[in-house]
Amino acid sequence: MTDGHERLAGVSSTALFVGITRADESRRPDRLFEDTLATRFVDAAGPEQQAVWTEGQGKLFTEAMGDYFALRTRYFDDYFIQACAAGCRQAVLLAAGLDTRAFRLHWPDGTRLFELDQPNVLDFKERVLQGEEPRCEREVIAADLREDWPSLLAKQGFREDVPTAWLVEGILVYLPERDADRLLDRITALSAPGSHLGVEHVTRSMVNTDQAREAASASPEGIMGMLSSLWKNEMTQPPANWLADHGWSAAEESLTDLAERHARPVPPAFDPALPGTGRVRLLTADR
Ligand SMILES: C[S@@+](CC[C@H](N)C(=O)[O-])C[C@H]1O[C@@H](n2cnc3c(N)ncnc32)[C@H](O)[C@@H]1O
Numbered sequence: 240m241t242d243g244h245e246r247l248a249g250v251s252s253t254a255l256f257v258g259i260t261r262a263d264e265s266r267r268p269d270r271l272f273e274d275t276l277a278t279r280f281v282d283a284a285g286p287e288q289q290a291v292w293t294e295g296q297g298k299l300f301t302e303a304m305g306d307y308f309a310l311r312t313r314y315f316d317d318y319f320i321q322a323c324a325a326g327c328r329q330a331v332l333l334a335a336g337l338d339t340r341a342f343r344l345h346w347p348d349g350t351r352l353f354e355l356d357q358p359n360v361l362d363f364k365e366r367v368l369q370g371e372e373p374r375c376e377r378e379v380i381a382a383d384l385r386e387d388w389p390s391l392l393a394k395q396g397f398r399e400d401v402p403t404a405w406l407v408e409g410i411l412v413y414l415p416e417r418d419a420d421r422l423l424d425r426i427t428a429l430s431a432p433g434s435h436l437g438v439e440h441v442t443r444s445m446v447n448t449d450q451a452r453e454a455a456s457a458s459p460e461g462i463m464g465m466l467s468s469l470w471k472n473e474m475t476q477p478p479a480n481w482l483a484d485h486g487w488s489a490a491e492e493s494l495t496d497l498a499e500r501h502a503r504p505v506p507p508a509f510d511p512a513l514p515g516t517g518r519v520r521l522l523t524a525d526r
Contacts (some may be wrong), residue, residue, distance in 0.1 A: 242393065243403040246288065247284060247288060247359065247360065247363060247379070249465075249469065250413055250469050251336075251357060251358075251359055251360045251363075252288065252291060252292075253336070253409070253413075253469070254285050254336030254337045254356070254360050254465075254479065255280065255281070255288060255292065255337065256288075256291050256292045256301065257278040257336060257337065257409060258277050258281055258284075258336070259277075259281055259289065259292050259301060259311075260301060260304060260305045260309070260356055261274040261277040261308065261312060261337075262274070262277035262278040262281050262383065262498065263305055263314070264305065264309040265277060265278070265310070266430040269304070269502075270309075271307075271309045271310065271312065271313035271501055271503075271523050272312055272313055272316055272343065273343070274312075274339055274343060276339045276342060276343075276367070276368065277339065277428070278335065279367050280337045280363075280367055280491075282362070283302050283363070283366070283367045285293075286445045286450030291423070291462070292462070295397050295458070295461065296454055296457070296458050296461035296462050296463065297461070297462045297480065298386070299440075299454070299461050300454070300463070301425075301472075303506070303507055303508045304508060305506075305508065305521070306321065306498070306503050306504060306506045307506035307508065307509060309503065310494065310498060310503060310506070311408065311439060311521060313439075313490065313501065314410055314492070314497060314521050315346060315437045315439075315521075316340065316343075316369075317407055317441070318404070318406075318435070318437040319340060319344055319404055319406075319437075320344065321435075321523075322404035322435040323346065323347050323350065323404070323445060325433075325435070326402065326433070327350075327354075327402050327403065327404045327433075327434075327435060328349050328351065328401065329350070329351050329355070329397070329398060329401055329402070329403045329404070330345060330346075330348045330350065330351070330352040330354075330375075330403065330404045330405075330406070331353045331355070331392070331397070331403055331404075331406070332352070332353070332354045332406045332408075332410065332418065333355050333384055333404050333405065333407050333422070333426075334355065334384060334407075334408070334409060334410035334413075334418060335354035335356050336356055336357060336360060336364075336406065336409060337360075337364055338354070338408075338432055338489070339368075339376065340352075341348055341354065341373040341375055341377045342368075342372075342373050342374060343374075346374050346375035346376060348375060348456060349376075350375040350376065351375065351376045351377075351378065351396070351399060352373070352375045352376065352377050352378070352379075353378045353379075353380060353392060353395065354380065354409065355380045355381075355384065355388055355391075355392070356377050356382075356467050357381065357383070358381035361379050361380075364379075378395045380392060380395055383413065384410065384414070384422055385418045385421070385422075387471075388420075388425070389417075389425050389428070389429055390428070397429070398410065399429050399431060400431055401431055402430075402431050402432070402433035402434045402435070403429065403430055403431065403434045403435070404434070404435040404436075404437070405430070405434070405435065405436045405437065406436075406437045407422070407426075407436070407437065407438045407439065407441045408425075408437065408438075409439060410422075411439065411440055411441065411472050411474075412442060412443065412445075412470045412471070412472050413469055413470065413471060413472070414472055415471045415473075416472060416473060416474045419472055421475065423440055423482070423485050424485065427485045427486055427487070430526050432489045432526065433521055433525075433526070434525070434526045435523065435524070435525055435526075436482070436489075436523070436524040436525075436526070437521075437522070437526075438478065438482065438489075438520075438521075438522045438524065439472075439473075439519065439521055440478035440519065440520040440521075440522065441517070441518075441519045441520075442469045442470075442474055442475075442482075442518075443471060443472055443473050444471055444473070444518065445470070445508070445517030445518075445519075446466060446467040446470055448508075448516055448517045451463050451467075451517070452477075455467060461503065465498045478491070478511050478520045479491055479522060482524045483520065486526055487524035487525065487526050488524060488525050488526070489522045489523070489524035490523055490524070491520055491521065491522045492521055494509055494519060494521065495510075496502065497521065
């Protein structure tokens, strides 16, 4: 605790980073979603932790990523709505962070939703959410996604015999390729026919971009230095092929098309038209 605020350090602090951008998006008149709880997380984290992402290099990075997180959130909101329309009544959010879809989206009656993340992130989240009612049956599971999380999921009532809508958002970049592979193996083994999978695929290559290198050398103690140490994934295989190798049939929407569809600028950090930018892929897949 610092100044009465719970500390979210290292990779846990990235959950707050995304929460800050969702709070900002929710204040826009042309917002792509409304996450009223995001501001509560930001307030609970307190000024010192907010400052990591809202001052100096952190501010530049947050501004550069804001439109991207808004588009990504809306893309996977729509994915869940479609998976439910197709009959799914079980959802799993891996590395849920401060995701509030359980409280924001209109889930069909009888939907069970599981959220997995690190214990300190979930402790913080549950404290802030005290008294809030989810719009589905919600189960929260503290787990390391590099370890045996499927047995924890089973203990909490996950059913392997019904289709599941999985979400892998904002996590692959933190896992070395071997752990990412194992994660997908485990998801696949637990997926009944008719299951769905939403995946955000970003690799470490982003910290090798011109923009990131410039930021890191301008301020070695800053955000880019921290992210550079946290980002592990170096997978070079196209993500749709990676999913196909595990038995999933994937569709991808380019960030440019997604941005155009929602009348947003292409996020500068990932704009293929700009030299030296990173690449990100958003995919949905069926099995
Ligand atoms: C960038 S945040 C994304 C959170 C959420 N998916 C979202 O989009 O808001 C990354 C999350 O991954 C979680 N995480 C990273 N490594 C993990 C691991 N090995 N096991 C469980 N969670 C992990 C962090 O705690 C953090 O909440």
